[in-house]
Amino acid sequence: MEDPGAEAVDTLQSILGRETCLNIEGTGEPIVVSNQETEVMWPFHPIRVGRLDRNRVAHQVNKIEHRASEDPDGTASKEEPLLISDYVTAGAAEYLRQEGISYLDASGNCCIQSGSLFLFVQGQKPKSRGRRGSVRAFNSAGLKLIFVLLVQENLVNQTYRDLAGLVDISQGTVTYVMQDLKELGFVEERKKKRILRNKDDLMDRWATGYTERLRSKLSRGRFKFLSSRKATGWQSHLSNLWTTKWGGEPGADLLTGNFRPELLTLYTREDTSTVCRELEAAPDPEGSIEILDMFWDPVKLEKQNDTSESTIAHVPPLLIYADLVASADPRARRAAKTIWDQYLVEGET
Structure with missing residues (x-):
C-alpha cells in the first residue's frame, strides 16, 4: 500500500512544479521542505490521520498538545508536527491555520509553516477513495x-x-x-x-462518526426548567432514574469537578414524560436541557465490569468527550482535552 505521506508530498510537488525553488521530500520521517537557492531546510514530523473535518480536527489538536505536554523541553524532537490527511475540509483547514498547525492532504491542499516558511495551497478537489x-x-x-x-x-x-x-x-x-x-x-x-x-x-474515528452520523438521530429535543430553583443543584435531579445519566457538560463537571455547565445534556432509556416530570421541565427549543436516547443498556454493560457502576451518575467518559469535542465553546474543548488525557489515553495498552 502506498504511503499516504509520500502520496501527498508527490501531489504537492507536482502542484508547485519544477520551476519553484522549494523541494519537498518525504518517503518516511521526517518530511523535509527545503529552499534549493538558500539551502534552508524545514523538517516536519508527519502525523498520519484520516479525513479531517471541523468536528474531528479538534481531537487532532488535542493529541498534538498532549505530545507537547509530555515533552515540555522539546528535547524529544525539533521537528514541527505536520498532519497528513486523506482530505482536509475548508472548515478544518481554517481551524488548523488559526491554531498554527501545519497540514497536508492527498489532494495537495496545505498550510505548512515553520520559521520563515509559509506554504499555502487550497481549492484542490478530494481524490476518489474507491x-x-x-x-x-x-x-x-x-x-x-x-x-x-x-x-x-x-x-x-x-x-x-x-x-x-x-x-x-x-x-x-x-x-x-x-x-x-x-x-x-x-x-x-x-x-x-x-x-x-x-x-x-x-x-478518534468513533467520536467523529458519532457526531456526524448518530447523535442527531438520538435527540429528543431541548427543554427548560419550569422552576428557577430546579436550575440549580442539577446533580441530584436524576437520583430516582436508574437508566438516565448525565453527558456532555454536566458529565464533564462530574468527572473533573471544575466545569460549570450551561447546557445540561442527559441520556435516558426512560420515557421523555417521566424525565420531564422528575426534572420539572417542559419542551423549549431554546431550553438549557438536552435529552437524548441512551442507545446502550447500562445495566447489561455494567454487569461486564468487575465492580458495580450503577451509582455513577454520568455516561462513560468517551461519550462525554465526544459531546464536548464537537462544541464551539473553547471551555468545552479544554475540558475534552482533560478527559482525553486523564480518562481515555492514560493506562491504555
Whole structure:
C-alpha cells in the first residue's frame, strides 16, 4: 500500500512544479521542505490521520498538545508536527491555520509553516477513495457497537448474540462490523481470542462518526426548567432514574469537578414524560436541557465490569468527550482535552 505521506508530498510537488525553488521530500520521517537557492531546510514530523473535518480536527489538536505536554523541553524532537490527511475540509483547514498547525492532504491542499516558511495551497478537489471509502462499521448501528467495545474492552470476545443485545442491533450487523474492524486493523484474532488494537485511532474515528452520523438521530429535543430553583443543584435531579445519566457538560463537571455547565445534556432509556416530570421541565427549543436516547443498556454493560457502576451518575467518559469535542465553546474543548488525557489515553495498552 502506498504511503499516504509520500502520496501527498508527490501531489504537492507536482502542484508547485519544477520551476519553484522549494523541494519537498518525504518517503518516511521526517518530511523535509527545503529552499534549493538558500539551502534552508524545514523538517516536519508527519502525523498520519484520516479525513479531517471541523468536528474531528479538534481531537487532532488535542493529541498534538498532549505530545507537547509530555515533552515540555522539546528535547524529544525539533521537528514541527505536520498532519497528513486523506482530505482536509475548508472548515478544518481554517481551524488548523488559526491554531498554527501545519497540514497536508492527498489532494495537495496545505498550510505548512515553520520559521520563515509559509506554504499555502487550497481549492484542490478530494481524490476518489474507491469502495473502501465507505466503511459500514461506522454507520449508525456500527457506532453503537464500537462504543461498548471501547467502554468495556473485554466485550470483544463476547458472542455476537450477546453484543447485539447490548445495543439493540441485529447479529448480522455485529458480523459485518467485526469484519470491518478486523480489516481495518482494530481487531486482531490470536489463539482463538479477539484483541482490540489501535484504540486511540478507533476512539478518534468513533467520536467523529458519532457526531456526524448518530447523535442527531438520538435527540429528543431541548427543554427548560419550569422552576428557577430546579436550575440549580442539577446533580441530584436524576437520583430516582436508574437508566438516565448525565453527558456532555454536566458529565464533564462530574468527572473533573471544575466545569460549570450551561447546557445540561442527559441520556435516558426512560420515557421523555417521566424525565420531564422528575426534572420539572417542559419542551423549549431554546431550553438549557438536552435529552437524548441512551442507545446502550447500562445495566447489561455494567454487569461486564468487575465492580458495580450503577451509582455513577454520568455516561462513560468517551461519550462525554465526544459531546464536548464537537462544541464551539473553547471551555468545552479544554475540558475534552482533560478527559482525553486523564480518562481515555492514560493506562491504555
